[in-house]
Amino acid sequence: MPTSRDLLADLIAFDTTSRESNLALIDFVRAYLAGLGVDSELLFNEERTKANLYARLGPDGPGGVMLSGHSDVVPVDGQPWSVPPFRMTERDGRLYGRGTADMKGFIASVLASLPRFLEQPLRLPLHIAISYDEEVGCLGVRSLVAALEGRPDRPAICLIGEPTEMRPVLGHKGKLAMRCEVHGAACHSAYAPQGVNAIEYAARLIGRLGEIGTRLAAPERHDERFDPPYSTVQTGTISGGRALNIVPAECRFDFEVRALPSDDPQRVAEELRDYAEHELLPKMRAVREDTGIRFTPLSAYPGLLTPADSPAAELLGLLCGSQDFSTVAYGTEGGLFDQAGIATVVCGPGSMDQGHKPDEFVTLEQLGRCDAMLGRLVEWMKG
Structure with a gap:
């Protein structure tokens, strides 16, 4: 199966700047999931030029963990890139390209981890969510949040993989x-x-x-x-x-x-x-x-502040091997999920110091740490 590095190269090749459609990337992910025997559903915008993707695997019923990320990236216009922004370049342990840190690296790691989840008899369902238009005000995810809010089998915990350098984060403004x-x-x-x-x-x-x-x-x-x-x-x-x-x-x-x-x-x-x-x-x-x-x-x-003594924080501490919880200055879709009754935490590979800049990158070390975190989630969820 492809590695997270391989999948990141595929994802970076899609220009999903917020002003563009994300459907080519969504179709790629949907075909990848179908190849693993996982069905997915799409929630389109009114023009049907963009879509959220949602999938679940494991047992029926409520609860479980959702792994969530946004597909869109910020523009590269006017930025002095030394490498092609929509073709991944590897150099000195760094993977360069628009979205490597924010946040296709996490999505690639999630996709690479799915065979390990599918090999197990999971005791809880695993949910996958990929949204659009996060970079322009968390707009696209709202239809997904509304759909999940009305379902009896919605997840109990959401892990958003925004770049935190793999530090466990419980809140933002x-x-x-x-x-x-x-x-x-x-x-x-x-x-x-x-x-x-x-x-x-x-x-x-x-x-x-x-x-x-x-x-x-x-x-x-x-x-x-x-x-x-x-x-x-x-x-x-x-x-x-x-x-x-x-x-x-x-x-x-x-x-x-x-x-x-x-x-x-x-x-x-x-x-x-x-x-x-x-x-x-x-x-x-x-x-x-x-x-x-x-x-x-x-x-x-909305802002996000998940209690440090909550089950969601306890799980995040276990996955990260640390309860040194912190906050981030930037916003995420987490407050919207949290308002819908899905306790949300944040942790992902890369640093926002590289996000939105020319020559954006994520390190192979960070991507490997994310792969390891998701491996620990497999162990925690298996029956």
């Missing part, structure tokens, strides 16, 4: 990204009071976001398990204005909240909307009635 559009009223700058300066009102909103961020960073709100140990707010993009002698009628900015699992990022958005509605809009409409402020959600996913 949640995220809310939003766009704010301020519609003011233009006029000649010589008569500025007759207009409504959209940039200035946007600046007031951004200033309020800064005040909220300062409150969230107060020492009493810290959780030292995270880095930074508090929820953060930041404005990432802003655009507006046409010329210096025109009072700008339009301004748009995007902001995000990276929230501790104990904080609700929607409260930040609600406070900003309240400030806009009760303090800024009356002043704007006193000058021009047709002015306004609009908020549009861009993406969101």
Whole structure:
């Protein structure tokens, strides 16, 4: 049977950048599973250009462990790659290519491990999940989560193989990204009071976001398990204005909240909307009635914090040979699975220090450690 290295080379050859279809990769995985006698089902997007894949093996009934990963990768546009990004290159114990670390290395290891699971009389079912559009806001997996949530035989534990350098991870922050559009009223700058300066009102909103961020960073709100140990707010993009002698009628900015699992990022958005509605809009409409402020959600996913004394954490500690649990700064699909009643933990080969960068790589040593972890899972699950 092919090794995890062999399968990683196959997976890297598929350009599954989020703007592209992932169906060629999904078809490859589905054919590989069928060759092992494992049926799978697909959950398509509305356009049927992308799909989640779900499969299970072992005994019928609820419970068991799900191994989960996303198929999409970030773009390579404009990055100075020294190797072909969609053809795996091996050099000095490293495997280069887009997605090697984030996170096709884990998927390859899962596929390579399946014959060992199939050789055993498993006492619990093993579930396999491969999603799409994780990199653009954990969008694709939501239909899979909804399908599993309504099934009596859903898994009890999910292991997501995001790159953690094979360290056991129990949590990450949640995220809310939003766009704010301020519609003011233009006029000649010589008569500025007759207009409504959209940039200035946007600046007031951004200033309020800064005040909220300062409150969230107060020492009493810290959780030292995270880095930074508090929820953060930041404005990432802003655009507006046409010329210096025109009072700008339009301004748009995007902001995000990276929230501790104990904080609700929607409260930040609600406070900003309240400030806009009760303090800024009356002043704007006193000058021009047709002015306004609009908020549009861009993406969101919940945080994750699985208790260290839970069965899921106990299993992860056994598989990793360590209970030195930690958190990661980036997000995963784990919070969505957890909200559906599937306790979720994170561990996978590679480092996010290499993810999303040119010449992304995973080491053969990391891939081997992942293979070994899944071998321990086989031993734990067999009857």
